[in-house]
Amino acid sequence: MNPIKVPFFCPDLGEQEVAEVVATLRSGWLTTGPRTRRFEQEFAAAVGAAHAIAVSSCTAALHLALEALGLRSGQGVLVPTMTFAATAAVVRYLGAVPLLVDCDPITANMDMRDAERRLAPLRRGDLNFDPETPIVGMMPVHVGGMMMDVAAVKEFAACHRLWIVEDAAHAFPAAWRPGPLHPWQRGGQQTATISCFSFYANKTITTGEGGMAITEDSGLAERMRSMSLHGLSHDAWGRYSGGGSWDYQIMAPGYKYNLTDVAAAMGVHQLQRAEEMRRRREAVALRYKQRLADVAEVETPPVDSNRIHSWHLFPLRLRTDLLTISRNAFKEELQQEGVATSVHWRPLHLHPYYRETFAWQPNDFPVATSLWERSISLPIFSRMTDEQVDHVIDSVKRLCSRHRQTKTLRSQPAANGKFEIPKVKAETRPIFKMPMSKT
Numbered sequence: 001m002n003p004i005k006v007p008f009f010c011p012d013l014g015e016q017e018v019a020e021v022v023a024t025l026r027s028g029w030l031t032t033g034p035r036t037r038r039f040e041q042e043f044a045a046a047v048g049a050a051h052a053i054a055v056s057s058c059t060a061a062l063h064l065a066l067e068a069l070g071l072r073s074g075q076g077v078l079v080p081t082m083t084f085a086a087t088a089a090v091v092r093y094l095g096a097v098p099l100l101v102d103c104d105p106i107t108a109n110m111d112m113r114d115a116e117r118r119l120a121p122l123r124r125g126d127l128n129f130d131p132e133t134p135i136v137g138m139m140p141v142h143v144g145g146m147m148m149d150v151a152a153v154k155e156f157a158a159c160h161r162l163w164i165v166e167d168a169a170h171a172f173p174a175a176w177r178p179g180p181l182h183p184w185q186r187g188g189q190q191t192a193t194i195s196c197f198s199f200y201a202n203k204t205i206t207t208g209e210g211g212m213a214i215t216e217d218s219g220l221a222e223r224m225r226s227m228s229l230h231g232l233s234h235d236a237w238g239r240y241s242g243g244g245s246w247d248y249q250i251m252a253p254g255y256k257y258n259l260t261d262v263a264a265a266m267g268v269h270q271l272q273r274a275e276e277m278r279r280r281r282e283a284v285a286l287r288y289k290q291r292l293a294d295v296a297e298v299e300t301p302p303v304d305s306n307r308i309h310s311w312h313l314f315p316l317r318l319r320t321d322l323l324t325i326s327r328n329a330f331k332e333e334l335q336q337e338g339v340a341t342s343v344h345w346r347p348l349h350l351h352p353y354y355r356e357t358f359a360w361q362p363n364d365f366p367v368a369t370s371l372w373e374r375s376i377s378l379p380i381f382s383r384m385t386d387e388q389v390d391h392v393i394d395s396v397k398r399l400c401s402r403h404r405q406t407k408t409l410r411s412q413p414a415a416n417g418k419f420e421i422p423k424v425k426a427e428t429r430p431i432f433k434m435p436m437s438k439t
């Protein structure tokens with residue numbers, strides 16, 4: 001096997017992150033403290049939100065969000081089947097039911113028309129759920145960092161009286177607007193009741209492991225903050241940093257989800273470079289799109305002039321009807337070329353736990369079932385060199401020409417032709433005002 005020439009992801013940590021971590025280690029305060037507070041304030045300012053609670057992962061943020069909203073056993077939440085394990089797992093943590101929704105064939109985001117279609121049979125009792133299951137919320141995911149139509153999500157939620165917990169694990173920095181004459185709205189800037197971000201090692205900004213919950217609601221913020229640290233009335237920094245009372249009280253049996261200052265030390269500097277790193281990922285994405293535009297065997301992800309895309313992922317879609325090779329074999333051959341790739345994702349309904357617990361069948365979510373079988377995520381990260389990008393492109397092109405269907409077969413209509421991506425012109429501009437360096 002060839003050595004890996006292009007890893008799937010490589011974090012972009014500068015000397016400032018290193019120096020801040022070292023300073024934290026030397027400071028004598030490692031756990032949640034002044035750097036975490038600074039990270040929260042600066043992140044809230046960057047997205048334009050009132051409250052930010054830094055936690056140990058996006059999964060923790062999602063769990064705290066649902067708990068604060070009072071989700072209980074027997075209730076239901078609309079969750080896209082095209083997402084990572086965490087989005088639905090947190091619903092199950094609280095004994096509630098994730099009612100899965102199919103995805104849009106172009107963006108892979110939750111299909112709002114399908115969400116509407118799912119509610120009627122549920123209420124008639126035609127699904128494998130108790131028709132009395134009250135649907136109380138929805139959890140849109142901005143797949144890969146391409147934001148959903150937030151107005152459509154909000155309208156749907158208002159119509160069905162649902163709260164919105166936005167899984168924005170991929171969506172920082174990202175923004176949307178309804179049209180060119182409207183102002184930009186950043187992900188987390190009142191785009192949901194609570195928005196949850198991830199700082200996992202391969203995310204757009206990283207603290208190794210980490211997450212953030214954002215909300216405008218001070219009551220929800222207070223509950224999440226307390227529940228992130230054992231349900232205590234105030235944290236250790238508040239107790240020991242002078243002025244705070246030693247006498248905390250347990251308000252509820254909470255979790256242990258607080259972010260450490262060691263992690264936040266990375267976060268404050270990653271935040272300052274977030275837009276710069278996004279721009280480099282965007283340049284990589286546009287180079288992929290431009291140089292793969294004439295390769296009939298692949299489809300590249302859409303761009304939209306009304307979105308600022310974080311470009312966390314670049315999911316290529318194979319036209320398997322035009323190739324003699326499966327997605328898995330294609331992925332394997334890319335590996336042989338020294339290109340590491342990933343797949344986002346096997347949809348939830350095709351995992352044993354969800355299949356067995358809720359009896360979902362592949363045909364219940366036809367778009368996601370078909371999409372995942374031909375999806376392959378190419379490397380995209382801010383430290384990627386043009387040579388690495390070109391090596392990926394050349395490898396994809398080489399594999400396509402090596403495994404191209406013969407002319408006779410190619411003349412047949414594409415079974416999945418409806419997934420063609422329309423050509424849209426990209427236009428992005430920096431709207432994120434990142435905090436200036438304070439060191």
Ligand SMILES: Cc1ncc(COP(=O)(O)O)c(C=O)c1O
Nearest residue numbers: 057058059084086169198199200
């Ligand atoms: C869509 C989505 N939601 C949630 C998560 C969980 O993030 P974390 O690892 O920070 O808990 C991920 C992680 O990759 C994700 O892709």
